[in-house]
Each structure stands twice: as C-alpha cells, then as structure tokens.
Amino acid sequence: MPVPAEYVQSLHPYELRILLALERLMRRYTWVPFEILKSATGFSESELTYRLGRLINMDMVRYEKTPYDGYALIFDGYDTLALHTLTKRGTIQALGTRIGVGKESEVYEAMGLGVVVLKFHRVGQRSFQAVRLKRGYMPDTGHCPWIFASSNSAKMEYEALTALHPAVSVPLPIDQNRHVVVMSFIPGVNLTQATLTEPGPILDAILDNISEAYGLGIIHGDLSEFNVMVDQEGQCWLIDWPQWVETAHPNADEILARDIRNILQYFKRKYGIDYAFDEALARVVE
Structure with a gap:
C-alpha cells in the first residue's frame, strides 16, 4: 500500500x-x-x-x-514524493481505498476535482530482466533502480493516454508525477467480471478502438480481456497502456496480431463468437 x-x-x-x-x-x-x-x-x-x-x-x-x-x-518514500508533489499542484486532496492491483501496479481512488484514480506503477525486481528485454522504456545498459523503471512506465502510459484521448475510449489523463498517473474514474468493471447480454457490440467497439489507436500510430502491446472495462450501458474502455508501441515499431505487425487474437479468443471462449482473425485485422488497419 x-x-x-x-x-x-x-x-x-x-x-x-x-x-x-x-x-x-x-x-x-x-x-x-x-x-x-x-x-x-x-x-x-x-x-x-x-x-x-x-x-x-x-x-x-x-x-x-x-x-x-x-x-x-x-x-x-517514492510514493511520498509523488503524493507530496500532486498535492502541492492541487491535483489531489485525499487518497482513498485501493480498487485494483496488478503484477506491476496498484490503483487507488482519490479526491481531486471530484473522484479520480491514481495508478502507482511498480515495476518489480523479479520481472526486471524480462522488462529490460521487452519494453521500450528501459535502458539497455546502466544503473536503473526499480523506482526509476516505474517512473518510466508511468510516463509511457501518460504519453499514450494524452495522445489517444478523446479519439479512443481511454481514461482521461489528468496528471503524472514520478511513478503515479492520475486519470479519470471509469464507472465500470473489468471485462472478466462482466457477463454481457449482448457481447457482439462490445467486441465491435473494442476492435473500433484498436483501429482508432492504430490510426493515431499507437498499438496497445498488452491487450487482453484484463485490460478492457465495460459499464452497464455497453460503453467500453481500453486501459493499461505502459507497453504501447508505435505502428512503425519493427515488431508492430506481430504485436498488433497478438492483441487482436487475445480479444477474439476471449469472446470465442466465453461467448462462442467466432470472428475471423483476418476480418478483424482488416477492420483494424483499414
């Protein structure tokens, strides 16, 4: 915490x-x-x-x-420096309860100008070598403590959200300091926690958002059912963007294909929707 x-x-x-x-x-x-x-x-x-x-x-x-x-x-200590700075800026006034946790992040509600979300990036030592090999925000050599790796991760995510919003359905980026990203509160639940009565339109919306991001030169890079949120009205949001890559990346085609396949496989497994990969890819890159 x-x-x-x-x-x-x-x-x-x-x-x-x-x-x-x-x-x-x-x-x-x-x-x-x-x-x-x-x-x-x-x-x-x-x-x-x-x-x-x-x-x-x-x-x-x-x-x-x-x-x-x-x-x-x-x-x-690093949390303290980030919270101190965000408080001085007037971005946040109080920290609330934890609402999510992942392998490399913790997410908290907070009060700013209304309810906001604070995402604390925590790139861990166990995954450090894999992170160094796979992620663009890590230096190839040199001294890079975990706190600075986490700061780089937060900067990457904030940069993506700033470039994507509002064309792509992502949280509104509000502020970023060190390893903390402040963003708008999403009134939904993770896709894995939802039982969709009409899954087809949600799948269409996810593919449309992937396409919009692609048109802006950005590929999520780690997209799956765990990085999509939905609400009761059928609105969806794509979240967790620290591993994004540019469409000019040497492995862009492979990374995009993996993102699309992850989503298609989830909807086929849970809802029996058999959406052809080639058709989905063409829809995204058209």
Whole structure:
C-alpha cells in the first residue's frame, strides 16, 4: 500500500530534503553512501542520522552495509514524493481505498476535482530482466533502480493516454508525477467480471478502438480481456497502456496480431463468437 497519509502530512522539511537527495543520488548509486548524502543535504552527522532513523521507521528508506553505510529510497518514500508533489499542484486532496492491483501496479481512488484514480506503477525486481528485454522504456545498459523503471512506465502510459484521448475510449489523463498517473474514474468493471447480454457490440467497439489507436500510430502491446472495462450501458474502455508501441515499431505487425487474437479468443471462449482473425485485422488497419 502507499505510505499512510499521516506520514506524508507529518513529514519534516528536512526529511523531504533527504528523500529528494536520495532520489537524485540513486541515479548514480544503488546504495547512497552516508558521507555523500551528508554533503548533498548539508546536515550535521547527528541531524542526518536522526532524520534517516525516522524515515527508516516509516519504511521510506532502507539501510544496508554494502560494506559501507548506504541508504536507498524505497517505494513508500517514492510514493511520498509523488503524493507530496500532486498535492502541492492541487491535483489531489485525499487518497482513498485501493480498487485494483496488478503484477506491476496498484490503483487507488482519490479526491481531486471530484473522484479520480491514481495508478502507482511498480515495476518489480523479479520481472526486471524480462522488462529490460521487452519494453521500450528501459535502458539497455546502466544503473536503473526499480523506482526509476516505474517512473518510466508511468510516463509511457501518460504519453499514450494524452495522445489517444478523446479519439479512443481511454481514461482521461489528468496528471503524472514520478511513478503515479492520475486519470479519470471509469464507472465500470473489468471485462472478466462482466457477463454481457449482448457481447457482439462490445467486441465491435473494442476492435473500433484498436483501429482508432492504430490510426493515431499507437498499438496497445498488452491487450487482453484484463485490460478492457465495460459499464452497464455497453460503453467500453481500453486501459493499461505502459507497453504501447508505435505502428512503425519493427515488431508492430506481430504485436498488433497478438492483441487482436487475445480479444477474439476471449469472446470465442466465453461467448462462442467466432470472428475471423483476418476480418478483424482488416477492420483494424483499414
């Protein structure tokens, strides 16, 4: 879960300075040496030790003897920086309950100008090598901590939503900071949780949205029944866009075909709709 609200509210300006310094220095160090952090913040040894102790107790910072005394920002600390910035901008006022969780993200309701959704990207260490191989937002070489991989993922998704909305039925992008994307609330449920009385029109709408995105030069890249939401009126939305690729990508044809097949197979398996792949592909790229 994101850091408790009371921790963000009670954070001392010195502690915020330490978090910001760690964020900056972790682009060079996996574990930031104490002396380097002391120099960067300008704090005395005793002040820095005290503040680091508080941040460690709040699970915002982790300590490791590596063999030197080293410190690293972890997700609660990164959450704090993002929430602090979004609050200062006036994008959000309060964080609500968790409404979704995936392999690499958590989704929460929040209050902004009405109800909004916060998606916290969390690219995990277990999937890191696969992520580095498969995803355009990961550098081929060099130091890339999980927090920065997650930030890159969020930027990719926000960029896609900004390019697609409103031509494609996607959440309205509102703001983005670090690894958090703020978007409009979708009044529906995941396609896997719905039992459609008229599945045909929903399948048509999904293919039309894939086609609209393709016309804008964008392919979802990870589309399946888990990345579609529907409401009671038959409106659908395509969600989860961090893995999108341009239509000029060398593997664009293969990626698009996989997206389409995933959707067709789901509707055939659950609703018995036998929609020919060649016909669906032609509909998308026409």
